Amino acid sequence: EVQLLESGGGLVQPGGSLRLSCAASGFTFTSFAMTWVRQAPGKGLEWVSSISASGSSTYYTDSVKGRFTISRDNSKNTLYLQMNSLRAEDTAVYYCAKCSGSTKRDAFDIWGQGTMVTVSS
């Protein structure tokens, strides 16, 4: 069974940092691109960042460029999102999602349960 398990969320002050992790199992992790999607309380889904299967290519929405870094450790079947200079507007549930293929054009087919990030003083 394909599973994605996020961790690392929590309460952080504005300007602070957090690192989210997503442990993957049940599929060949190295064959698929991965993505982070977030959802602010009461709002819709927002694509945040994607990474290619090899990890050599990364993509970000404009609002997080220069602050967030997506990465993956294919030896540990784990996806990461390093979030720095956090703002109140980054408060959201962050979902890890597996893409349907290895390329940047492959949309998301399997989702984790999400981890909550709250940025507040």
Add this chain to the structure above:
Amino acid sequence: QTVVTQEPSFSVSPGETVTLTCGLSSGSVSTSYYPSWYQQTPGQAPRTLIYNTNTRSSGVPDRFSGSILGNKAALTITGAQADDESDYYCVLYMGSGIWVFGGGTKLTVL
């Protein structure tokens, strides 16, 4: 900045067919945007219904189908059921690795 548009809300009676759409504030949606559709109920993670325009995700019943209708992507639910009452989101590939979600459609089945 291109906006992905969806109907904010839609209402359907049980057993009826409903088509939700996903468009662009400027231009037409084609298969080159690799439209995908997701279902979400409150407090739950999204569930993938359709990706790459019309590929049904594993385990999704065939009464959910995706297509291009005119200048928009479309999600058709044939024979709506009570448990189809959810929020539905589309996402489009904008190029250069960038994806943009629509604002979502709240579907009511009554």
